Each structure stands twice: as structure tokens, then as C-alpha cells.
Amino acid sequence: MPDAQPFSPPRTEADLGARRKGDPDKVRLAQRLREETLVTLAWIAGRLQTGSVGYLNNRLYLLRKGRLKYMIIGPDPYSAVSAAEGQAEVDDNRT
Numbered sequence: 006m007p008d009a010q011p012f013s014p015p016r017t018e019a020d021l022g023a024r025r026k027g028d029p030d031k032v033r034l035a036q037r038l039r040e041e042t043l044v045t046l047a048w049i050a051g052r053l054q055t056g057s058v059g060y061l062n063n064r065l066y067l068l069r070k071g072r073l074k075y076m077i078i079g080p081d082p083y084s085a086v087s088a089a090e091g092q093a094e095v096d097d098n099r100t
Contacts, residue, residue: 026056
């Protein structure tokens with residue numbers, strides 16, 4: 006795959022709900038389910054909480070074309086670090 010980011014699939018139902026619907030790990034998991042099983046895209050979209058079938062299909066297309074990227078702007082939304090602490094870390098890295 007063209008992305009250099011490691012694959013870290015969601016582990017629980019709570020993880021699925023906490024991540025964005027277009028999270029690249031969810032999309033990679035959906036792609037793997039499509040390749041290795043006979044489940045429908047509608048089932049995958051519902052189970053992985055990725056929104057509509059059309060949206061998931063678009064994300065899978067972008068993944069195949071190498072245009073689905075990790076987009077992290079600001080501090081990691083999954084970390085326990087507050088926004089103020091995250092900004093302090095960014096400022097420290099710039100000096």
C-alpha cells in the first residue's frame with residue numbers, strides 16, 4: 006500500500022464509534038473484508054460505522070488510487086493531551 010503509516014485496526018465497537026467515519030484504518034479494514042469475505046458493502050458500512058454505502062465506496066476508491074491519506078491537523082484527537090498542552094508541544098518543536 007502506498008501509505009507509510011502502520012495499520013492499527015480498531016479493536017472494539019467503542020473504537021469504531023470513536024474514530025471518524027472515513028478513518029483510513031476503517032477503510033483498510035473494509036477493503037480487507039471485501040477481499041476475503043462475501044459480506045456486502047452495506048453490511049461492512051453498518052458494522053464499521055463508516056456512514057453510507059456510497060461514502061464507503063468512495064473511500065475504497067480513493068484507497069485503491071493511492072489518494073487516501075492520514076490527515077492529522079493539530080494534536081491527535083485520540084490522545085488524552087489537552088489542546089493547550091498540544092499547542093505547547095508544537096511550539097517546543099519549532100524552537
